[in-house]
Each structure stands twice: as structure tokens, then as C-alpha cells.
Amino acid sequence: MKIKIRKRYLFFILAFSSAIFNAIGSAFDAISQIYIPDPWALGIACFVFGVIVSGLFSIIFSIPYKKKSLGAHTIDPTFKRVRLLKKQEVKYHLIAGFGNAVLTIGYFFLLSLMSGDVSIVLPFTQVVILYLVIIESFSEKDTPSLVEIQSSVIVTFGAILGSLTLSGSINVTALAIVFLVINPGWVLLSVYQRKLKMLKIDESPNDAINIRVWNVIFACMFTIIIVSIFDGIMGTSHVIAGIQAITDQYFWVFLLAITTFFAFVFYIRALGIGKASVTQAVKASLILFSLPVSLILGYYGIIPSFTTDPVMLVIKLMGIVLMLLGILSFALTLTKAYIFIRMKPGYEIQQTMKQLWNIKGVSRVTAVAGPYDFIIKIHTRTLVKGYERIIRKVESIQGIDDYSWQSVLKEWEDI
Amino acid sequence: MMNAYILISMQPGNSDKAIAEMRKIEHVEKISVVAGEFDIVIRVKVETLEELLEATNKIQMIQGVQKTTTQVIEKEIAL
Numbered sequence: 071m072k073i074k075i076r077k078r079y080l081f082f083i084l085a086f087s088s089a090i091f092n093a094i095g096s097a098f099d100a101i102s103q104i105y106i107p108d109p110w111a112l113g114i115a116c117f118v119f120g121v122i123v124s125g126l127f128s129i130i131f132s133i134p135y136k137k138k139s140l141g142a143h144t145i146d147p148t149f150k151r152v153r154l155l156k157k158q159e160v161k162y163h164l165i166a167g168f169g170n171a172v173l174t175i176g177y178f179f180l181l182s183l184m185s186g187d188v189s190i191v192l193p194f195t196q197v198v199i200l201y202l203v204i205i206e207s208f209s210e211k212d213t214p215s216l217v218e219i220q221s222s223v224i225v226t227f228g229a230i231l232g233s234l235t236l237s238g239s240i241n242v243t244a245l246a247i248v249f250l251v252i253n254p255g256w257v258l259l260s261v262y263q264r265k266l267k268m269l270k271i272d273e274s275p276n277d278a279i280n281i282r283v284w285n286v287i288f289a290c291m292f293t294i295i296i297v298s299i300f301d302g303i304m305g306t307s308h309v310i311a312g313i314q315a316i317t318d319q320y321f322w323v324f325l326l327a328i329t330t331f332f333a334f335v336f337y338i339r340a341l342g343i344g345k346a347s348v349t350q351a352v353k354a355s356l357i358l359f360s361l362p363v364s365l366i367l368g369y370y371g372i373i374p375s376f377t378t379d380p381v382m383l384v385i386k387l388m389g390i391v392l393m394l395l396g397i398l399s400f401a402l403t404l405t406k407a408y409i410f411i412r413m414k415p416g417y418e419i420q421q422t423m424k425q426l427w428n429i430k431g432v433s434r435v436t437a438v439a440g441p442y443d444f445i446i447k448i449h450t451r452t453l454v455k456g457y458e459r460i461i462r463k464v465e466s467i468q469g470i471d472d473y474s475w476q477s478v479l480k481e482w483e484d485i
Numbered sequence: 486m487m488n489a490y491i492l493i494s495m496q497p498g499n500s501d502k503a504i505a506e507m508r509k510i511e512h513v514e515k516i517s518v519v520a521g522e523f524d525i526v527i528r529v530k531v532e533t534l535e536e537l538l539e540a541t542n543k544i545q546m547i548q549g550v551q552k553t554t555t556q557v558i559e560k561e562i563a564l
Contacts, residue, residue: 406517407519408517408519408521408526410492410522419560420560423560423562427562433563434561434562434563435561435562435563436488436490436558436559436560436561436562437558437559437560437561438489438490438556438557438558438559439556439557439559440554440555440556440557441554441556442556445490445556445558447563474521474522475521476519476520476521476522476523476526477519477520477521478517478518478519478526479517479518479519479520480517480518481515481516481517481518482504482508482515482516483514483515483516
């Protein structure tokens with residue numbers, strides 16, 4: 071017997087797990103930096119190890135056990151085995167991989183620019199949530215509601231405050247890299263990973279493990295190409311330094327690659343349920359989970375020890391409270407509904423289906439046999455929008471005889 | 486493989502217990518408690534009509550279930 075849990079919980083469990091793995095990963099990141107001070111070399115080492123680790127884990131997870139793969143039992147129920155790419159995936163993988171490479175290179179460039187201390191500009195990478203909200207208002211079927219915009223802004227500002235440390239200096243170039251290179255790269259990565267997760271492969275949903283494996287492969291390829299071009303122009307030898315770093319300092323990079331793998335697999339699975347902006351916002355809880363990590367690292371003197379300045383502490387606390395509030399309001403404001411629809415005779419079913427599907431907020435249209443002709447599923451953040459945007463549109467479709475709205479009060483789902 | 490919605494009207498009473506029973510039934514993919522004409526909407530995923538009958542039968546056996554209406558899905562567009 072499978073367990074049914076509420077889908078909303080699953081989404082939060084996945085996003086939080088991703089954040090926790092990321093927080094642990096950030097510790098290995100800090101330690102690796104000490105051993106491999108050249109940021110370009112570290113980037114290459116991370117990706118090459120990423121490919122090795124992801125490949126290794128995906129093979130382990132492909133081992134069948136009781137009719138299903140080990141991966142399906144543990145990480146992602148839709149995972150069968152590691153496989154080659156389908157034609158329809160390649161385009162998305164190229165873009166997502168490019169996004170990942172750009173964001174990583176941007177990050178390492180920033181590191182070298184600020185001689186290692188990026189703590190003051192890095193919080194601004196959280197603004198990516200707002201980029202996603204804007205992008206989604208064009209690309210997703212549901213335009214962001216006021217609640218979503220509000221919560222995103224609250225989470226973003228909270229995350230910035232919560233992760234603020236005032237040890238470095240701030241400069242325009244560094245901020246430009248964050249806003250024009252790192253954040254757009256991250257947008258490409260998350261939007262296209264979501265598209266990949268939503269694809270149907272051989273009639274079943276795409277799985278997170280294959281998406282991650284192929285993303286690392288493409289990102290690694292793009293990174294090596296970009297760094298090689300950089301080497302060629304500037305006459306440096308970062309690619310060679312990267313390969314050397316792999317053989318010299320494999321231990322920490324290896325650990326970093328493992329945590330990154332799991333952080334991404336859970337993140338991609340969460341992306342399959344929630345919009346990229348909402349997933350990103352929940353993942354901003356990383357800042358909360360990384361508190362104990364930075365305390366430990368500070369204790370051992372790996373990073374500057376935790377601030378005891380009361381003003382900074384108050385700011386951080388405010389940031390964390392804001393962030394949690396924002397996440398909570400994402401969780402509590404989603405409403406769902408079914409609309410049961412009866413048709414008059416003499417109207418094309420296929421065409422009506424398309425018309426219903428074109429209504430914003432409609433996440434599922436089914437043509438059914440029985441007393442009703444269509445059952446459609448609605449996701450909306452406010453009921454006001456439900457009337458304004460949905461009922462009016464449904465009523466305007468010709469051929470609809472009668473409809474009844476059923477608000478969902480609570481829901482359980484197979485996972 | 487096919488999917489169906491089973492729309493359920495309940496007698497007022499112990500719906501918590503009935504839902505707990507429904508969560509145990511095989512082939513049940515999703516249970517939504519709704520406010521409107523019906524009380525509960527269940528989505529099932531079955532291989533054959535036989536299995537669909539089995540599932541509806543089990544649901545009807547649960548105490549508190551007053552009436553079920555089965556809607557077999559013929560075509561679907563989803564996110």
C-alpha cells in the first residue's frame with residue numbers, strides 16, 4: 071500500500087530537503103575554497119566531479135529492487151533508470167546547462183574579483199525570486215496574484231537581510247555581475263529544469279535524477295568551453311589548474327558534489343509541483359538552515375566567526391522572520407476547485423476543451439462520460455480571481471448548459 | 486490504463502473516519518474534500534473496468550457514503 075499525503079506537504083518537504091543539502095554543501099564549498107583558491111579551477115573541478123558523482127549515483131539508483139529501481143523507492147517514484155536524452159529534451163537541456171554554466175562562472179568570477187569575500191553581494195542573488203515572478207507572468211498559465219508578488223517581495227527582502235554580513239566591501243561591478251550574470255543564469259536553469267520536469271517521457275512524467283545528470287553534463291561542457299576561451303584570450307591556464315585541483319583535492323570537492331547532487335534532485339522534484347518562483351522562495355529557507363553550518367564553520371575558524379554585533383543580529387532576525395512569513399503565506403493561500411460542466415448537444419468537444427484550457431488558472435481539463443461532460447481543475451490564489459477570471463470566462467463559452475463550482479477544502483494524493 | 490472521477494455524496498456524520506478508509510483503497514490516486522453539490526471527489530487510476538468496479542464497490546461499502554457518481558475520463562489536458 072502506498073501512502074497518501076497532502077501534496078502541499080510533499081512540496082515543502084522537497085524544497086526544505088533541497089535547502090538543507092544546500093546548506094551542508096555550502097560548508098564543503100567554504101572548505102574547498104581554502105584548498106583550491108583559484109575560483110576558475112574550483113568551478114571546473116566541481117563540475118567534473120559533479121558529472122562523476124551524478125553518473126555514479128544514477129547508476130546505483132538504477133539497480134532494480136522489487137520490480138522498481140532503487141531510485142524510485144527512495145528519491146523519485148518516476149525514476150526508472152538512467153537513460154539517453156530524448157529529442158524533445160535536448161533543446162531544454164542545452165539552455166538549462168548553459169544557464170548553470172553562466173551562473174557558476176559568474177559566481178567564480180565574482181569570487182576572484184572580490185578576492186574571496188562575496189558575503190556582501192551574494193545575498194542579492196535572492197532577488198532571482200522576483201525575476202522568476204516577472205518571467206512567469208508571461209510564460210505560465212497563471213499570472214501572479216497580489217499575494218504571490220507580496221510574498222515574493224517579503225521573502226526576497228527577508229533573505230537579503232537574513233544573509234547579510236558586513237565584512238566585505240560593495241562595488242558596482244560586483245552587483246552588476248549578480249544582477250546581470252548570476253541571476254539570469256539561475257533563471258534559465260530553474261525555468262528550463264521545470265519545463266523538463268513537466269515533459270512526458272514515454273507517457274510518464276520525467277524524473278529528477280536523469281534531469282540532474284544531464285544538466286551537469288551540459289553545464290560541465292559549457293563551463294570548460296567558456297573557461298578555455300577565457301584562457302585563450304587572457305593567456306591564463308585555469309583549465310589545467312582545474313584538472314590539477316581534481317587530482318590534488320578530490321576529497322572535499324567530492325563531498326561538495328554529493329550534497330549538490332541531492333540538493334538539485336530534490337529541487338527539481340519540487341519544481342515539478344510548484345512554480346519556479348514559489349519553489350525558489352521556499353528554498354530561500356537555506357539561510358535559516360545555513361545558520362548552524364556557519365556557526366560550526368566559524369567555531370573552527372574556517373570562516374570569520376558569527377557576528378555578535380547586536381544591530382546585525384537584530385537585522386538578521388528581522389530578515390529570518392520576514393522570510394518565514396513570506397513562505398508561510400505561500401503555503402496557506404493556494405486554493406483549488408473543481409468545476410463540473412454540462413454541455414448542450416451539438417457542440418464540438420475538442421474545441422470546447424481547448425477553450426476551457428485557455429482560461430488562466432485552469433490546470434487540468436478532462437472530458438468525461440457520465441452525468442457531466444467536463445471536469446476541470448482550478449488553482450488560484452484568491453477566490454475573487456476565481457470569479458473574475460474563471461467563472462466569467464467559463465460562462466462566455468458557447469454550448470455550456472450548466473456548471474457547478476466545488477471548492478476543494480482538503481486533499482490527499484498518492485506520491 | 487484509464488482514469489475516472491468518483492463523485493461522492495456523504496451522510497452527515499463521521500466523515501473523518503470514512504476518509505481514512507478511502508485513503509487505504511487501492512487505485513485511489515487523489516481524495517479531495519469539496520464544498521458544493523458533492524462532498525468528496527476521488528480520482529482513481531485503474532487498468533480495467535473490472536478494477537474500477539472493485540474500487541467503486543469498496544467506496545460504496547464505506548459507512549456514511551450515500552451516493553456515488555462515476556465519471557470515466559475520456560480525454561485530458563493537464564499541466
